[in-house]
Amino acid sequence: MKHILIPTDFSDNSWNALEYAVCFFKKVQCTFYVLHVDDLSNSDIAANSFMTLNSKDKFSVKDKLNNTIDHIKSCCPNTSHKYIILEEYGNFIDITRKTVEEKKIDLIVMGTKGASSLKATIMGSNTGNVITKIACNVLVVPNNIIAKKPSKIAFPTDFNLFYTYPILNSITEILEISNAKLEVLHMSQSRPNFTNAQVINKAYLHDYLKEICTESHSFENILGKNIREAIVAHIADNKIEMLTMVAKNLNLFQQLFFNNALEQLSYETTVPLLVMHE
Template sequence: MKHILIPTDFSSNSWNALEYALNLLTNERCLFYILHVDELRNSDIQGNSLMVMTSPKRISAKENLQLLLKKISNLPSNALHQFIALEEYGNLIDLVRKTVEEKRIDLIVMGTKGASGIKASIIGSNTGNIITRIACNVLVIPENTIIKNPIKIGFPTDFNLFYTYPILNSLTEILEISNAKLEVIHVTQSKPNFSNTQVINQAYLHDYLKELFTENHSFNHILGKNVRDSILNYIEENKIEMLTMVAKNLNLFQQVFFNNSVEELSHQTSIPLLVMHE
């Protein structure tokens, strides 16, 4: 059984992420943990009873979670899926990390808000921090994502990183679950002049994919002055419906997803992004 964590702020973005995950994992036995993290000041501990009396009644996180579970129950039933609601107060990153460890989470699914079209937008700081600071695979679902299984998954790589078992296993799982074709994307400013390390890593990945997904993968070398723009153009022109990258490949990851400032983590807004951790 897969353990899936879905942080929620009860927004339409987080609901879209939940629906995407349920659709993608339709045929998988899953335990979904629906986690809401609120500020400490909104916990049951109130320092001033008079303030509580004079303030408008606030719908509690527990009540919102109950409403969310009821909304989930109105979706088409799936005997393979179970749901547990979690209510926490404090720092989001610390509590997500704690939940990942205690519940042995396999995948975090998060919604994010963005602009329309191919234009890049800033991923919410919470999502960006979870991607970069928590060692767990993260599937980011932009608000404009159409809920359907991807037919083509793009995998940008510079072949500088050795593909360890966790990375290859994550690739295998998403390809088997979606039955999608994997398109390996390598961008270079001139004719590829690979180092020995790159040659070995590319050959290793090629042999692995050829053995397991003979007809469902391709290697694509693109000439382009700007790595980020070249990848985004490839996604648009080839109708890529999910992007996956290795978090450890910081050099390429920053070229594609970071703007001038490291804090400005950006992502093309209409397709999901799967960030794989070792």
């Protein structure tokens, strides 16, 4: 049983994330926790007193959550899927982290506004904070993506990390569920000159993938002056339908997703991004 958390603000972005997750895990037994976090000031307790405020807004939120569940059940009926609504008030990151721990969440799925600058939309706020501050796998879904399983998944890496069991297990699961081909991508400005550690890590990953998916993976080296532009071009040219990365790989992650000056995530995405934590 997979436990999946879908934060929602009732926008098209969050609905698309829910729909994508339900489609992706169509053949997997799942419990989906649909979470709405509102400001503490909107709860039914005023300041430090016990004075009850007008509860109209509270019931309105619950109505919206229930309507969301009714809608997804109608669009995507599945006896293997269970839905639980959660309504919370307070700090979004604190509540999300608490929910991940209490509900034993395996994956958080969140939406973005797609190819528009993520820095200006959600990656600089809630989604970016979830990726960097909560130790849980996160699937970021652009709003313009059709809900379907990917046929090609790219895994950018610099081979500087040893691939631990949680990372390899996450890769295995995503490949088993999607039946997709995996492209392991190394990007560099010139012909790579690997260190001994990189050679060992690459060989270990190669042996692992050869064992679990002999004919459905490949290793590619991409040359380009700009790492970010190189991966964007590769996604478009090779019809990549999902990107997956290790959150701990801070050096490569920063090159692809962070604006060093602003310290904000600023990558423009056109495909779902799975960020894996150990």
